[in-house]
Amino acid sequence: MSVQTTAERLRAAGEPIGEVYLDRHEIAARVAELGRDLGERYAGRLPLLVAPLKSSAVFLADLSRALGVDHELDVIELAPYGSGRTGGGVRLLKDLDRPLARRDVIVVEDVVDTGLTLAFLTRVFAERDPASLAAVTLLDRPYRRLVDDIPLTDIGFTVPDELFAGYGLGLAERWRALPDLHVVAVDRLPRAIDAA
Numbered sequence: 001m002s003v004q005t006t007a008e009r010l011r012a013a014g015e016p017i018g019e020v021y022l023d024r025h026e027i028a029a030r031v032a033e034l035g036r037d038l039g040e041r042y043a044g045r046l047p048l049l050v051a052p053l054k055s056s057a058v059f060l061a062d063l064s065r066a067l068g069v070d071h072e073l074d075v076i077e078l079a080p081y082g083s084g085r086t087g088g089g090v091r092l093l094k095d096l097d098r099p100l101a102r103r104d105v106i107v108v109e110d111v112v113d114t115g116l117t118l119a120f121l122t123r124v125f126a127e128r129d130p131a132s133l134a135a136v137t138l139l140d141r142p143y144r145r146l147v148d149d150i151p152l153t154d155i156g157f158t159v160p161d162e163l164f165a166g167y168g169l170g171l172a173e174r175w176r177a178l179p180d181l182h183v184v185a186v187d188r189l190p191r192a193i194d195a196a
Contacts, residue, residue, distance in 0.1 A: 007166075007178055015175075016188035017165060022157060022181040027138075027167055030156045031059070034136060035066025037154060038106065042069055047104040050096060050125075052117065053077040054176070055110035058168030059138045059156075063108060074098050078117060090120045100128035107135040107151075110169055111159075115147035122151060139164070162186075 010017045038047075049067075051060040053075050064073060077094035105125055112118055118135055125133055136154040141161060163186055165171060166178030171189070175182075 007180070007182055010175070014188075016185040016190075017175060017178070018183035018185045020180045021159070021162070021164060021183050022167075024167075024179045027156075027181065028062070031062045031138075032066045034154055034156060035063055035068060038063075038136065039066075039068035042067075042071070042104060042106075045069070045104050047071045047106050048074060048098060048100070049106050049108050050074050050076060050121075051108040052110075052121070053094070054173075055169050056108050056138075058176070059110055060108045063136070072098065076121070078120075090117050092124070100125055100130045102129065102131050104132045105130045105134070107133070109135060109137040111139040111141065111164075112137040112150070112152055113141035113144040115145050115150045115152075118150045118152065119147040122149075138167075 004012070007017050007020070047069070049060060049064060049071055051057060051073075057075075060073065060075075064071065074096045075094070076092070076096055078090050079093050080090060107118065107121055107125070109118060112135070122133060133151050134153045135151050136156075137152060138156040139159045140152070140155045140157070141159060144161065163171065163184040164181050165175035165184050166181045168176050169181070170176035171184065
Protein backbone atom coordinates (compact mmCIF):
# COMPACT_ATOMS: atom_id res chain seq x y z
CA MET A 1 0.00 0.00 0.00
CA SER A 2 1.47 3.38 -0.99
CA VAL A 3 1.27 6.33 1.35
CA GLN A 4 -0.09 9.56 -0.09
CA THR A 5 2.04 12.67 0.38
CA THR A 6 0.50 15.84 1.78
CA ALA A 7 0.64 17.41 -1.68
CA GLU A 8 -1.20 14.42 -3.20
CA ARG A 9 -3.89 14.65 -0.50
CA LEU A 10 -4.28 18.38 -1.16
CA ARG A 11 -4.60 17.77 -4.92
CA ALA A 12 -7.15 15.02 -4.32
CA ALA A 13 -9.14 17.49 -2.20
CA GLY A 14 -9.19 19.95 -5.13
CA GLU A 15 -6.47 22.30 -3.88
CA PRO A 16 -4.40 23.98 -6.63
CA ILE A 17 -1.08 22.38 -5.65
CA GLY A 18 0.77 21.40 -8.80
CA GLU A 19 3.80 19.26 -9.40
CA VAL A 20 7.08 19.58 -7.54
CA TYR A 21 9.33 22.26 -9.06
CA LEU A 22 12.21 21.82 -6.60
CA ASP A 23 12.26 18.90 -4.21
CA ARG A 24 13.47 19.09 -0.62
CA HIS A 25 16.79 17.42 -1.50
CA GLU A 26 17.62 19.92 -4.27
CA ILE A 27 16.72 22.79 -1.94
CA ALA A 28 18.77 21.36 0.94
CA ALA A 29 21.83 20.88 -1.28
CA ARG A 30 21.67 24.44 -2.62
CA VAL A 31 21.07 25.97 0.82
CA ALA A 32 24.10 24.05 2.11
CA GLU A 33 26.19 25.55 -0.74
CA LEU A 34 24.93 29.05 0.02
CA GLY A 35 25.72 28.53 3.72
CA ARG A 36 29.27 27.40 2.93
CA ASP A 37 29.86 30.36 0.60
CA LEU A 38 28.54 32.89 3.11
CA GLY A 39 30.41 31.19 5.96
CA GLU A 40 33.70 31.57 4.09
CA ARG A 41 32.95 35.19 3.22
CA TYR A 42 32.03 36.16 6.78
CA ALA A 43 34.62 34.08 8.63
CA GLY A 44 35.91 35.90 11.72
CA ARG A 45 32.93 38.30 11.72
CA LEU A 46 29.53 38.17 13.40
CA PRO A 47 26.98 38.71 10.62
CA LEU A 48 23.36 39.51 11.37
CA LEU A 49 20.89 37.61 9.21
CA VAL A 50 17.63 39.53 8.77
CA ALA A 51 14.58 37.92 7.22
CA PRO A 52 11.26 39.44 6.26
CA LEU A 53 8.42 37.40 7.76
CA LYS A 54 6.81 35.00 6.98
CA SER A 55 7.86 33.33 3.73
CA SER A 56 11.59 33.59 4.48
CA ALA A 57 11.39 31.87 7.89
CA VAL A 58 12.10 28.32 6.67
CA PHE A 59 14.94 29.45 4.41
CA LEU A 60 16.37 31.55 7.27
CA ALA A 61 16.35 28.57 9.65
CA ASP A 62 18.04 26.23 7.15
CA LEU A 63 20.58 28.85 6.04
CA SER A 64 21.40 29.61 9.68
CA ARG A 65 22.21 25.95 10.33
CA ALA A 66 24.32 25.76 7.16
CA LEU A 67 26.30 28.97 7.77
CA GLY A 68 29.16 27.49 9.77
CA VAL A 69 30.13 30.77 11.47
CA ASP A 70 28.75 32.43 14.55
CA HIS A 71 25.97 34.83 13.65
CA GLU A 72 22.79 36.43 14.93
CA LEU A 73 19.23 36.41 13.60
CA ASP A 74 16.49 39.00 13.48
CA VAL A 75 13.20 39.40 11.62
CA ILE A 76 11.23 42.24 10.15
CA GLU A 77 7.62 42.23 8.99
CA LEU A 78 6.45 44.14 5.96
CA ALA A 79 3.10 44.62 4.26
CA PRO A 80 2.18 46.04 0.87
CA TYR A 81 0.36 49.34 0.58
CA GLY A 82 -2.85 48.97 -1.33
CA SER A 83 -4.61 45.69 -1.85
CA GLY A 84 -3.13 42.30 -2.59
CA ARG A 85 -0.16 41.53 -4.76
CA THR A 86 -0.61 44.62 -6.86
CA GLY A 87 -0.05 47.16 -4.06
CA GLY A 88 2.06 50.18 -4.81
CA GLY A 89 4.63 50.09 -2.03
CA VAL A 90 5.82 48.56 1.21
CA ARG A 91 5.23 49.54 4.83
CA LEU A 92 6.91 48.35 8.00
CA LEU A 93 4.77 46.37 10.48
CA LYS A 94 7.52 45.04 12.79
CA ASP A 95 10.99 46.55 13.01
CA LEU A 96 14.22 44.83 13.99
CA ASP A 97 15.10 44.15 17.61
CA ARG A 98 18.84 44.73 17.14
CA PRO A 99 20.73 47.87 16.08
CA LEU A 100 22.55 47.67 12.74
CA ALA A 101 25.34 50.18 13.34
CA ARG A 102 28.71 48.72 12.37
CA ARG A 103 27.17 45.28 11.73
CA ASP A 104 27.54 43.05 8.67
CA VAL A 105 23.90 42.64 7.66
CA ILE A 106 22.64 39.90 5.32
CA VAL A 107 19.02 40.19 4.22
CA VAL A 108 17.57 36.70 3.70
CA GLU A 109 14.76 36.80 1.11
CA ASP A 110 12.47 34.05 -0.15
CA VAL A 111 11.89 35.58 -3.61
CA VAL A 112 13.34 38.63 -5.33
CA ASP A 113 11.54 39.67 -8.47
CA THR A 114 10.78 43.38 -8.98
CA GLY A 115 13.38 44.25 -6.32
CA LEU A 116 11.08 46.86 -4.76
CA THR A 117 10.93 45.20 -1.31
CA LEU A 118 14.68 44.67 -1.20
CA ALA A 119 15.26 48.25 -2.38
CA PHE A 120 13.00 49.47 0.44
CA LEU A 121 14.90 47.41 3.02
CA THR A 122 18.22 48.60 1.61
CA ARG A 123 17.20 52.25 2.04
CA VAL A 124 15.88 51.68 5.57
CA PHE A 125 18.91 49.67 6.69
CA ALA A 126 21.51 51.91 5.01
CA GLU A 127 20.30 54.81 7.18
CA ARG A 128 21.27 52.75 10.25
CA ASP A 129 24.99 52.73 9.37
CA PRO A 130 25.76 49.01 8.87
CA ALA A 131 29.35 48.01 8.18
CA SER A 132 28.12 46.09 5.13
CA LEU A 133 24.80 45.20 3.57
CA ALA A 134 24.20 42.17 1.35
CA ALA A 135 21.26 39.99 0.39
CA VAL A 136 20.71 36.32 -0.40
CA THR A 137 17.55 34.93 -1.97
CA LEU A 138 16.26 31.43 -2.39
CA LEU A 139 14.40 32.26 -5.62
CA ASP A 140 15.20 34.96 -8.16
CA ARG A 141 13.20 36.33 -11.09
CA PRO A 142 15.65 38.83 -12.62
CA TYR A 143 13.50 39.34 -15.73
CA ARG A 144 10.84 41.05 -13.53
CA ARG A 145 13.32 43.51 -12.00
CA LEU A 146 12.17 47.12 -11.76
CA VAL A 147 15.09 48.22 -9.57
CA ASP A 148 18.72 47.41 -10.30
CA ASP A 149 20.44 49.01 -7.32
CA ILE A 150 19.99 46.18 -4.82
CA PRO A 151 22.71 44.34 -2.85
CA LEU A 152 21.78 40.84 -4.07
CA THR A 153 25.00 38.82 -3.80
CA ASP A 154 23.81 35.19 -3.59
CA ILE A 155 21.01 33.38 -5.43
CA GLY A 156 19.65 29.92 -4.80
CA PHE A 157 17.65 29.32 -7.97
CA THR A 158 16.50 31.43 -10.91
CA VAL A 159 12.87 30.47 -11.47
CA PRO A 160 10.14 31.08 -14.04
CA ASP A 161 7.25 33.47 -13.53
CA GLU A 162 5.06 31.01 -11.61
CA LEU A 163 3.44 31.07 -8.19
CA PHE A 164 5.01 28.60 -5.78
CA ALA A 165 3.91 26.99 -2.54
CA GLY A 166 5.90 25.04 0.03
CA TYR A 167 9.22 25.49 1.81
CA GLY A 168 7.76 28.50 3.63
CA LEU A 169 6.04 30.07 0.63
CA GLY A 170 2.27 30.18 0.60
CA LEU A 171 -0.79 32.05 -0.50
CA ALA A 172 -3.27 33.46 2.01
CA GLU A 173 -1.21 31.72 4.75
CA ARG A 174 -1.78 28.28 3.23
CA TRP A 175 0.55 25.51 2.04
CA ARG A 176 3.73 26.91 3.67
CA ALA A 177 4.50 23.58 5.40
CA LEU A 178 4.89 21.54 2.22
CA PRO A 179 8.52 20.33 2.28
CA ASP A 180 9.01 20.61 -1.48
CA LEU A 181 8.45 23.67 -3.65
CA HIS A 182 5.35 23.18 -5.81
CA VAL A 183 3.96 25.16 -8.71
CA VAL A 184 0.53 26.56 -7.88
CA ALA A 185 -2.12 25.92 -10.53
CA VAL A 186 -3.26 29.54 -10.85
CA ASP A 187 -6.29 28.60 -12.95
CA ARG A 188 -7.58 26.54 -9.99
CA LEU A 189 -7.06 29.18 -7.27
CA PRO A 190 -10.12 29.91 -5.18
CA ARG A 191 -11.33 33.49 -5.67
CA ALA A 192 -10.62 34.39 -2.04
CA ILE A 193 -6.96 33.45 -2.46
CA ASP A 194 -6.60 34.91 -5.95
CA ALA A 195 -7.72 38.29 -4.61
CA ALA A 196 -5.38 38.15 -1.60
